[in-house]
Amino acid sequence: DAGITQSPRHKVTETGTPVTLRCHQTENHRYMYWYRQDPGHGLRLIHYSYGVKDTDKGEVSDGYSVSRSKTEDFLLTLESATSSQTSVYFCAISGPTGALTGELFFGEGSRLTVL
Amino acid sequence: AQSVSQHNHHVILSEAASLELGCNYSYGGTVNLFWYVQYPGQHLQLLLKYFSGDPLVKGIKGFEAEFIKSKFSFNLRKPSVQWSDTAEYFCAVKINTNAGKSTFGDGTTLTVKP
DSSP states (O other): OOOEEEEOSEEEEOTTOOEEEEEEESSOOSOEEEEEEETTTEEEEEEEEEETTEEEEOTTOTTEEEEEEETTEEEEEESSOOGGGOEEEEEEEEBTTBTTTOOEEEOOOEEEEEO | OOOEEOSOSEEEEETTOOEEEOOEEOOSSOEEEEEEEEOTTSOOEEEEEEOSSOSEEEOGGGOEEEEEGGGTEEEEEESSOOGGGOEEEEEEEEETTSSSOOEEOOOEEEEEEO
16 A cells, blocks of 8 residues: 555544644655545545645635645645535545556545534 | 546445446546545545556456447446445546546445345
């Protein structure tokens, strides 16, 4: 398995509170991604990063921000959590060929519940 | 924007039955195609992939998929399913102009009855 660690794995929080999810990789890959998984919607891209301090929006980026200050860490922040952000969040990295092929390796997921 | 359609949302089969899960995408250019599997409580993992060459690709655990360019399809097949194949299956497409970004289908839940 690719060396991807997500933390926390489970979190329950209240509406309006800030939440930060962390993705840590040991593979030294350039591209990192945050997806959310919801029943009936598959996986939807929130944000991605193509290098340190280089990030871009995905299809469902509203309400989320990201930061990447080191190659190995990609943080996803919900500035003010809402119930619609209750989901399972997956971090992914591209394989050894980088973004060329699109092959992804996923972390274990972070289950977030916003009450 | 490209889209990916998985026509079967939930499939229930008995062990030893044959499986075919449909996947269609909407993009006329060059694509890379993937099937991922997510076993209960686990993360997604790659089942198989197609980049170029032989349109019939084989993956892990006896799965295969066929790329039919004229039909924009990449259907997943397995001749004989096992109870351990119970999982959710996702088709994903990456177009060559997208910086590694893949678009996923909504997923198909497969339940195999022992």
